[in-house]
Amino acid sequence: MSMQTVSRKRIRLGATRSNKMLLVIPAVGLLALFFIYPIVTILLRSFSEPQWGLQNYAAFFRESAYLGSLANTFKIAVAVTLITLVLGYLVAYAMTTVGSKMRKFILIAVLIPFWTSLLVRTYAWMVLLQSEGIINRSLLYLGIIHEPLQLIHNFTGVIIGMVYTMLPFMILPIYATMASIDPGLMRAGANLGAPPAVVFTRIFMPLTLPGVGAGSIMVFVMTIGYYITPALLGGSKDTMIGQFIAEQIQSLLNWGMGATAAVVLVTTTMIFFVFYLKINRLERRAS
Amino acid sequence: MKKGEIALTTIHAKAKERPRTRRSVRQVKAGRILLYFAVGLIVLFLLLPIVIIPLLSFGSSPWLQFPPPSWTLKWYGELFSSPDWWGPIMNSVKVGISVVFLSQLIGVPVSYALVRGKFPGRDLLNGLLLMPMIMPYIIYAIAVYSLFLKLGMNGTLTGLVITHTVLALPYVVINVSNAFRAVSPAVEYAAASCGAGPWQTFRYVVLPLIRPGVTSGAVFAFAISWDEVITSMFVTDPQTITLPVKIWTTLRLDLSPVIAALSTIMIALSTIMLVVTTSKGSADVFGSPSGKRE
Amino acid sequence: MMTRQQAEENYLHIVNLRKEYKDFLAVDDVSLQIKRGEFMTLLGSSGSGKSTTLLAIAGFLEPTSGDILQSGQTILDKPPHQRNIGMVFQQYSLFPHMTIADNIAFPLKMRKLEKSEIQRRVNDMLKLIELDGFGQRRPQELSGGQQQRVALARALVFQPNILLMDEPLAALDKKLRETMQLEIRRLHSQLGLTIIYVTHDQEEALKMSDRIAIFNKGRIEQLGTPLDLYDHPRTRFVAEFLGDSNLFPGRVADRSGPQTVITDASGRTLYASAKQDCGKGDEVVLMVRPEKVEIETNRDKLTSPNFMEAKVVESVFLGDNYKYKLTSSANQTIIVKKQIHMVGERMLSVGDQVYVTWDPENAIVLAS
Numbered sequence: 001m002s003m004q005t006v007s008r009k010r011i012r013l014g015a016t017r018s019n020k021m022l023l024v025i026p027a028v029g030l031l032a033l034f035f036i037y038p039i040v041t042i043l044l045r046s047f048s049e050p051q052w053g054l055q056n057y058a059a060f061f062r063e064s065a066y067l068g069s070l071a072n073t074f075k076i077a078v079a080v081t082l083i084t085l086v087l088g089y090l091v092a093y094a095m096t097t098v099g100s101k102m103r104k105f106i107l108i109a110v111l112i113p114f115w116t117s118l119l120v121r122t123y124a125w126m127v128l129l130q131s132e133g134i135i136n137r138s139l140l141y142l143g144i145i146h147e148p149l150q151l152i153h154n155f156t157g158v159i160i161g162m163v164y165t166m167l168p169f170m171i172l173p174i175y176a177t178m179a180s181i182d183p184g185l186m187r188a189g190a191n192l193g194a195p196p197a198v199v200f201t202r203i204f205m206p207l208t209l210p211g212v213g214a215g216s217i218m219v220f221v222m223t224i225g226y227y228i229t230p231a232l233l234g235g236s237k238d239t240m241i242g243q244f245i246a247e248q249i250q251s252l253l254n255w256g257m258g259a260t261a262a263v264v265l266v267t268t269t270m271i272f273f274v275f276y277l278k279i280n281r282l283e284r285r286a287s
Numbered sequence: 288m289k290k291g292e293i294a295l296t297t298i299h300a301k302a303k304e305r306p307r308t309r310r311s312v313r314q315v316k317a318g319r320i321l322l323y324f325a326v327g328l329i330v331l332f333l334l335l336p337i338v339i340i341p342l343l344s345f346g347s348s349p350w351l352q353f354p355p356p357s358w359t360l361k362w363y364g365e366l367f368s369s370p371d372w373w374g375p376i377m378n379s380v381k382v383g384i385s386v387v388f389l390s391q392l393i394g395v396p397v398s399y400a401l402v403r404g405k406f407p408g409r410d411l412l413n414g415l416l417l418m419p420m421i422m423p424y425i426i427y428a429i430a431v432y433s434l435f436l437k438l439g440m441n442g443t444l445t446g447l448v449i450t451h452t453v454l455a456l457p458y459v460v461i462n463v464s465n466a467f468r469a470v471s472p473a474v475e476y477a478a479a480s481c482g483a484g485p486w487q488t489f490r491y492v493v494l495p496l497i498r499p500g501v502t503s504g505a506v507f508a509f510a511i512s513w514d515e516v517i518t519s520m521f522v523t524d525p526q527t528i529t530l531p532v533k534i535w536t537t538l539r540l541d542l543s544p545v546i547a548a549l550s551t552i553m554i555a556l557s558t559i560m561l562v563v564t565t566s567k568g569s570a571d572v573f574g575s576p577s578g579k580r581e
Numbered sequence: 582m583m584t585r586q587q588a589e590e591n592y593l594h595i596v597n598l599r600k601e602y603k604d605f606l607a608v609d610d611v612s613l614q615i616k617r618g619e620f621m622t623l624l625g626s627s628g629s630g631k632s633t634t635l636l637a638i639a640g641f642l643e644p645t646s647g648d649i650l651q652s653g654q655t656i657l658d659k660p661p662h663q664r665n666i667g668m669v670f671q672q673y674s675l676f677p678h679m680t681i682a683d684n685i686a687f688p689l690k691m692r693k694l695e696k697s698e699i700q701r702r703v704n705d706m707l708k709l710i711e712l713d714g715f716g717q718r719r720p721q722e723l724s725g726g727q728q729q730r731v732a733l734a735r736a737l738v739f740q741p742n743i744l745l746m747d748e749p750l751a752a753l754d755k756k757l758r759e760t761m762q763l764e765i766r767r768l769h770s771q772l773g774l775t776i777i778y779v780t781h782d783q784e785e786a787l788k789m790s791d792r793i794a795i796f797n798k799g800r801i802e803q804l805g806t807p808l809d810l811y812d813h814p815r816t817r818f819v820a821e822f823l824g825d826s827n828l829f830p831g832r833v834a835d836r837s838g839p840q841t842v843i844t845d846a847s848g849r850t851l852y853a854s855a856k857q858d859c860g861k862g863d864e865v866v867l868m869v870r871p872e873k874v875e876i877e878t879n880r881d882k883l884t885s886p887n888f889m890e891a892k893v894v895e896s897v898f899l900g901d902n903y904k905y906k907l908t909s910s911a912n913q914t915i916i917v918k919k920q921i922h923m924v925g926e927r928m929l930s931v932g933d934q935v936y937v938t939w940d941p942e943n944a945i946v947l948a949s
Contacts, residue, residue: 022396039422116553120554133353250521
């Protein structure tokens, strides 16, 4: 009797297992066939084209024209990260000090561009920054400049466009961290005799570091892989690695070199992403 | 004498202390004003494009002068009357809707397995599902382009739908699995003890409870597809060109005010989506669709 | 084939149930027979295996081995939704998107009953739990006690064979818990329910159950009626878990006489009745319940051979009784509970020197 029960039980267990497999199979199948497989093959092409070997990597790290786009990418990513960090920290901090209505307004101001099509935003900046655009016209009108500034198709253009795009990614995690800080800690600091500046730099700022870390890595890692914004707002001298990859494959049909740059980009992205996960986990443990 | 000295110094200390605190209060106030001024400028920076483009879309200047010389609706007329724009719009709508359904069909079951299941490799699966969100889109674009070259799928709407579904899947999984997590397993137990089988439990108890997550997942999926440029640029042809690709190719030539009209409509749409997902309360604002990646 | 009588006596039979996890034995060879119409409580602290046993009966987890029989037939081959067992959970677990009436109707809809029949039964249930008129409300609009009553109605409406209750009152405050205890008792006798009730609250278990199974480390430590368990605990664990107890470690000195004689750690001789489960020389503890200890100020009035000098060190007023803590001359702690019979009755004060004494019949010898 009890033997029978056990064997019947086994059958039912097996059935529920295979049910669970059915839940997972479509997703795994889709990603295996149309994500993992093509990405692995494309990355392998950096070793196999035009023939097997490391010649593509040798060329990539030797040719200053190739290496230049990598250096450019890092230069832009660092600048964008630093600028968004300063601006984002200010906004996030202001959000913790203002009233709830004002906070909601700022949050909406942050979220609307976040939700607006990237192309629309980039287009908007192309319009605003052109030599006849509002920015130049206003500055001319105010007499700050006497000749239109070149704000687009150069380094300035990329930075403005990227900072605009990335700012929400900096503001939101920093604000989340700040909002989770117990205000009692600051009151305790003040009560123990620390002047406001000391409370801010010694108590408040260190507690916001996880958010700063998460936001900075996120912005950095996303910026290095960007394509649209630099392609439309940048100049030919300021190409980033994404543009380099597209150009190698679309225009030059140089799959080997495109794939090599792709490997460099993927590797960098993954390394920083692992850092990001570590920081995030630390923060979650802390809260 | 000594006593007097001590007394004197304490008085001095007190006297000094008062103005210092007052000064520091004043400094804090000045700092606040400076902070709010700076943040005001940053908010202006954030809102400027969103506000100016709709204004320019009603302006008559083909070079998008500001302030516009006169007001007109002709760019909207051009947008809606030109087949150049209608084709891509329809393609984008078709693809977007297909992506919503396909990504839910695939994403909801796997989210359930992730939340409730205990099986080896669950963390791995979780990582795999989020990968498309992390991978730079340009790399995915060339990878899928090369695969579709082999399969002869470039220029097909099917290929486009598959590509966008891959990109949308992480957002569906995040939203839906958060919703699943909010449903207590005890509620499912309760349903079973009431005599509901697994399917009935899902249909009558779990699904109604995760509906907000499913809704925002669907909004995200549509938004991802609707806004996707890079992969679409590689895998579309003139027949299957989507709206973002059309904008992209147009932008490389000139800053047509027609795009301003289109942008205005898209800003309105995305504002509606923002309202829908945040009011449902389960949207993951950190994974915004258009912001997250390109 | 079982006779009808046997089937009633052995309505639900748990046979050598085991549940192993990777590094943890949750249920270790538990066997239990539950009568039809019985109120059986599984009592234990968290991790004792009581909830695991309950979940196995409900079908929410697969036992590693063993069997669960209902009227002689295994139910392990049935998924939870086909077992026809009602269940009430600690967190109420009402369906938040349905009205109260829809919640109660849910099991009937799953059983595809006719609309009019569903309507009728739901109304009956609402009356039974004294919530008629609440049918169209949502669970969130109800208090915790009302929600738990709805959960109860939902588990009863389909006339299940057995009702399982997993700490159903743990989320309620004390007053409400007491009302609900009475309510559940009322439903039990009114409807002739077979209830398996899981709790960690010993007072609740004593109050409500026909029989209690005390769980400890995955095993049933002792099974019996509340009175039986309280008066005749078989192990030190049961004695300490159920009610308060005074424990005096010692060694059995003599088993031959009309009384069991024990020498305690301080060398004092203590007496218990003859019917004890121990042998001469055993290391034991002598257990006396606090309310069975008498306090005497006059040495001459002592009648029992069990007595010791003690000093009151703490006195706590509990409304209907006093609880004293005393220290004996051998530095043993003794807890004594005394009913208050008269208003303003003057009891002992801290520092008073008294004698504590108890009848040998009230002392129980347990293996230490």
